[in-house]
Amino acid sequence: MTAPSTAPAPSSRGGRWIEHWDPENEAFWNETGEKTARRNLLFSVLSEHIGFSIWTMWSVLVLFMGPEYGLTPADKFLLTSMVTLVGAVVRIPYTFAVALFGGRNWTIISAGLLLVPTAAAFAVMKPGTSFSTFLLVGLLAGIGGGNFASSMTNINAFFPLRKKGWALGLNAGGGNIGVPVIQLVALAIIGASGGPRVLLGIYIPLIVVSAVLAALFMDNLASVKNDTGAAKDAAKDAHTWIMAFLYVGTFGSFIGYSFAFGQVLTNQFGRTPLQAAYLTFIGPLLGSLIRPVGGRLADRYGGAKITLWNYVGMAAATAVLIGASVQKSLPLFVSVFVVLFVLSGLGNGSTYKMIPGIFQAKAVAEGLEGEEAAAYGRRLSGASMGLIGAVGALGGVGINMAFRQSFLSYGSGTGAFVAFLAFYGACFVVTWAVYLRRPAGQVHANTAPSETKPQLSYAEV
Structure with a gap:
């Protein structure tokens, strides 16, 4: 019997489309698939990196905006909140744009769109510009947040x-690192x-440059169809919204703190x-670098386990931050805030690993096997990622609004940290209850040998 070809099949439609793609086939993967996937990963990271930088540039620009700009601390927190909000919302259409236009094609388009907010900010960034104008231009920068979802x-x-x-x-880590990079560049400029x-x-x-490199070196996968049914199925699945809630705690923390950290230091300290x-x-920087480590640990030990204990660490760090905030201890505050960033990055990697694992487990529990189960998992996990990423990014809005209210009410960020501590506790409970608590049906699994349907368990996702 002749083995099937392992080379990605070219497309008759041109434009760097690949018609046949089967990464679960080890022969295909080892011979040609891995090389192609890694090349696309490299240039995807570059484009997403620039997108994150543009999305979070207002976390830096507000540091340039001294008294002559006439903005209050509350104005600045509102500005960064709105930028975060747009970045969260546009993640949903960006997710499905990949299937509509192709991964390579949409990477080119989405990279080129970043010129709009950057050029607009260049035009208006000067004293005397109204707050409403800054707010409008800041909203444009939110499109940079969408690049993550499509990527x-x-x-x-x-x-x-x-x-x-x-x-x-x-x-994701390579994209997230766009946040500290633009902050480092800003440090050098200041x-x-x-x-x-x-x-x-x-x-x-x-x-x-990022748009040109995507055009030259990336590919479109013809197998990624614009499946509106998958989007509807993902939206109806409870796990999509449970994971979105957990992602608020990890990525929402990362992006929210990235926008707010500098303002907290200037206003409180x-x-x-x-x-x-x-x-x-x-x-x-450290939170971005450790994100792949979170994914690797989740591959090895299970994303749910890593996520659970990560929330323990985030809650403990937040408790220490409350004490540092009350005592006005800058060295302790900065040190523990950095730890919290690291844990948010670690949790980003482990939560995103859980998503394909959850839908794969559902496929197996429904009796699917092999490529059929893998296709089911890819279909729903891909569709759910945009929703999860969008809701998760909304956590960044919540963090900035919580800081805004805390400074208005108490003159410090302490009140916000108390709210964050309670939220991390809730995330811990949800992770344990849904993905690690032993399902009741499994207690009898060993005493019912005639039962052949696989048990639904998420403990290893």
């Missing part, structure tokens, strides 16, 4: 289940007495913009 959906289709934790973690337009001018050509910039990049 993750695209890369999810390229890799086999056994590699998804590592691949998705690397893709240190050299440069203005915000210098920062924006640096990123405009980088956007063009009296740091200058330059002093704040020296500190703000450390947490996002």
Whole structure:
């Protein structure tokens, strides 16, 4: 019997479309699939990296905006909240754009769209501009947050289940690192007495480069169809919304703290913009770098287990932050905030690994096997990622609004941290109750040998 071809089948429609893609086939994967997937991963990371930088550029720009801009701390928190909100909402259409246009094609388009908010910010960034204008231009920057959703959906289709934790973690971590990179660039510019337009001018050509490289080196997968049925099925599945809730605790924390950290340092601890910039990049940098580690640990030990204990760590760190905030201890506050960033990044990797595992477990429990089960898992996990990513990013809005209210009510961020501590406790309970508590049906599994239908268990996802 002749073995099937392991080469990705070219498409008659051109435009770098691949018609045949079967990453679960080890021969296909080892011979040609892995090389193609890694190449697409590399340039996906680059484009998503630039997208994150543009999305979070207002966390840096507000540090440039001194008294001459006429904005209060509450104005700045509102501005960054609205940027985060748009980034969350656009993740939903960006998820399905991959199936409509193709992963490569949409990467080119979404990268090019980043020129709009960057050029607009370059035009208006000066004293005398109204707050409503800054708010409108900030809303445009939110489209950078959508790149994450389309990038993750695209890369999810390229890799086999056994590699998804590592691949998705690397893709997301490489994108997340756009946050500390733009903060580091801003630090250098502030240190050299440069203005915000210098920062924006640096990123405009980088956007063009990322779009060109995506056009030259990425591929579209014809197997990723625009399946509106998958979107509806994912939206109806309770696990989509449970995972969205858990992702609020991990990614929502990461992006929310990334926007807010510098403002907390300037408003609560009296740091200058330059002093704040020296500190703000450390947490996002380490949180981004560790995200693939979270995915790798989830591949090995199960995403639910890593996520559960990660929430224990986040709650403990938040409790210490409350004490540091009350005592006004800057060294302790910054140190523990960095730890919280690291844990949020670790949890980002483990929660995203859980998503394909959950839907794969459902497929097996319904009696599906082999490629049929894998296709079911890919279909629903890919469709659910946009919803989960969007709701998760809304956590960043909540964090910035909580800080805004806390500073208005108490003059510090302590009240917000108390709310975050309670939320992490709720995330711990949900993770344990849904994904690690032993299902009652399994108690009798060993005493009913005639029962052949697989038991639904998520303990290893």
